[in-house]
Amino acid sequence: MSAPVASPPRPDVLHTWDLSDAGFADLLASAERLAGGAGRQPLLAGARAAALFLAPSLRTRASFEIACHDLGAHPLVITPGQGSWDFEHRDDVPMTGAAAEHVREAVPVLGTMVDALAVRAFASLTDARADAADELLAAVARAANVPVLNLESAIDHPHQGLSDALCLRRTFAGEPVRVAFTWAPHIKPLPRAVPHAALAALVRDGHEVTLCHPPGFELDPDVLARVTAGAQARGGELRVTHDRAEALQGAQVVYAKSWGRADLYGDAAAGAAAVSHTSTRAAWRVSPADLAAGARFMHCLPVRRDVVVDAAVLDSPASLVLSQAACRLPVQKATLCRALGVSP
Known part of the structure; x- marks a missing residue:
């Protein structure tokens, strides 16, 4: 049989x-x-x-x-x-x-x-x-x-991650680039789905990605382990740092996204205070000065203008947010x- x-x-x-x-x-x-x-x-x-x-x-x-x-x-x-x-x-x-x-x-x-x-x-x-x-x-x-x-x-959010990879393929003619994926301030803690998806897709497509965030804002360790393993196997790279200036230096793409602190999960008030603290806002909001000459800016949308990123960045030719959305x-x-x- x-x-x-x-x-x-x-x-x-x-x-x-x-x-x-x-x-x-x-x-x-x-x-x-x-x-x-x-x-x-x-x-x-x-x-x-x-x-x-x-x-x-x-x-x-x-x-x-x-x-x-x-x-x-x-x-x-x-x-x-x-x-x-x-x-x-x-x-x-x-x-x-x-x-x-x-x-x-x-x-x-x-x-x-x-x-x-x-x-x-x-x-x-x-x-x-x-x-x-x-x-x-x-x-x-x-x-x-x-x-x-x-x-x-x-x-x-696999559809977002795939769209991000497609957007970069179109923008840079399929060439791998250096991406600074940076945490950004907000008025409330947000989920970690988009950073997980974007990191997984971009290193899978061969890009050199540096993830930067303040201490306490770590992403899911199991997801990062899988992303890192995928990067090593496929020619991409993922580094993690708390040094924002180091991450931004020489980046061809600055991708900003907000998410909440892992150690404040379930505490909405404390989580909101952590992501919106005045000093944190000033240090981590993306401004035109954060983009090197010729660098591009990405965000999955929706985005809070002048909270996550300066409106001047969003309204500039450096912004890829509409191209991302079109993908x-x-x-x-x-x-x-x-x-x-x-x-x-």
Whole structure:
């Protein structure tokens, strides 16, 4: 009796660092093709894709819906708690609160009606263990019977990371560059998904990246270990320093992003004070003087002007923020095509 044939792995896009080298390269190549005329062909005609938005969005929601429309698929956007039931994802909690539907039922039901499922849910910023385990995304992926796309989770934002890599490829004609990825001040603590994703994607694509932040603002050590291992294997480089001036010196790209202190996780008041302290703001806000001659500036958006970065930087020719945002659409088209088994 012959052995059963193993099913191919589901074409999910869950974490940037889990993409194979071939998968990462294929997504960026597909995104380039789909940025042109191929991106408005009915490659996904008749397909249906649903997105669960448990967190607010502008670029992510717009790119998901427009990508579906451009490729001929039907998008279905659901915002739990606003026109549909609130969702519970934990298995060990009696459902006595606001959540009336569990992902164990909701996700498979959607899977009988759509061909792919996307989900966006921010970190709770209250439960460090659950956020580090990406529990909500993991629960959706376990319950799903169709491919799952991560539109930002507690610890990763692969669509942003891929867009950042695509933006730099376009800007520097595919050449590796020196990137200073710098922490920046804010009015409140933010999740660490974008820095994790951007670092993973940029070192994967061969760039020399220096991560700089004040003491206490360390990123997830397990994620950084995986990113560092990926850098060593693929020709990129990741260094970490608290010396901002050292990181900025000679950088061809300055990428700014805010996130909260790891040791203040769950303490919103103390976390807000830490990221918005007057002296911290003055020392870490990006100004025109921080950019070397010819250097470019990146941020994932949305960005608080004159808090994270001077408006003069955002309004200058050095800013790549609109180019980054424009890359979100072809990247979303590429991940949808991958999920639905179509090669553009």
